[in-house]
Amino acid sequence: MIASLGLESQVILVTGGNRGIGAAIVNLLLELGAKVAYTYRHDYTPQMGTVAISADVTDEANMIAVAAQVEAELGPIDGVVANVGITQDNFFPKLTSADWDAVMNTNLKGVYNTLKPIIPQMYARRSGSVVCITSISGEKGNLGQTNYAASKAGTIGFTKSLALEAARYNVRANAVAPGFIETDMLKPISEKVKQKILAEIPLSRFGKPEEVAWTVAFLLSPVASSYITGTVVRVNGAHHT
Ligand code: NDP
Secondary structure: OOOOOOOOOOEEEEOOOOOHHHHHHHHHHHHOOOEEEEEEOOOOOOOOOEEEEEOOOOOHHHHHHHHHHHHHHHOOOOEEEEOOOOOOOOOHHHOOHHHHHHHHHHHHHHHHHHHOOOHHHHHHHOOEEEEEEOOHHHHHOOOOOHHHHHHHHHHHHHHHHHHHHHHHHOEEEEEEEEOOEOOHHHOOOOHHHHHHHHHOOOOOOOEOHHHHHHHHHHHHOOOOOOOOOOOEEEEOOOOOO
16 A cells, blocks of 8 residues: 555645745645645636635635635535735834734734634534644744734644644644745845845755645645644744754
């Protein structure tokens, strides 16, 4: 018998699956045989074998419709990856209330909006796995990211609490905390700052989206991670241990 993560034919929803880490997760899950649905806002890149849905995670009604569409087209949802996240960085004195609200609404309320319509169905079926993408910034803090770090620390608290509540229904919830990963999110960082950050990373390089995707697939797996819930898995090259 060939070993498998057991994701074949599992229905998995990934938010923000059109680029970056989300796209790497979508691609890997497809390779692993899952039935994948993903959300996008602007940059729709057609993906064979997926259900792609235009949706904004800050819109509660939108995310209720997403869950309904995935169930109608693919069947009951076995796994969710709450991946969407944005930065609007500034040092705290210069941070505006709009910066604060945009990041909180997307990164934290977005997780609520994504999961609210799905969790009760998972409880009813006594099965499911939730993976929330947090960040190294949510654990160790980062200059210019008071809003982002707060949203990502909030995601960790949310995930741990959900794991406690969900365990009796055989539903698992875990968080993945990437360090600095080569996606569009790193584009605003100057070369000088990037070199400074690299010097702090023991593996001496930034991570790749695929390296986060494998961790997510592991945590979604009903075979490989069935006794893992309420954890934060770091994918950061020992940048924070
Ligand atoms: P990208 O900037 O490459 O992609 C962000 C994704 O989120 C896009 O698909 C984007 O859609 C989507 N998105 C943003 N806002 C919304 C919204 N309101 N509603 C729906 N979709 C939205 O980010 P990454 O791939 O780098 O990041 C993915 C996750 O990983 C995020 O949660 C991020 O915080 C986290 N992370 C990333 C790190 C990194 O170094 N890259 C480090 C640590 C954590 P669209 O293309 O339509 O805008």
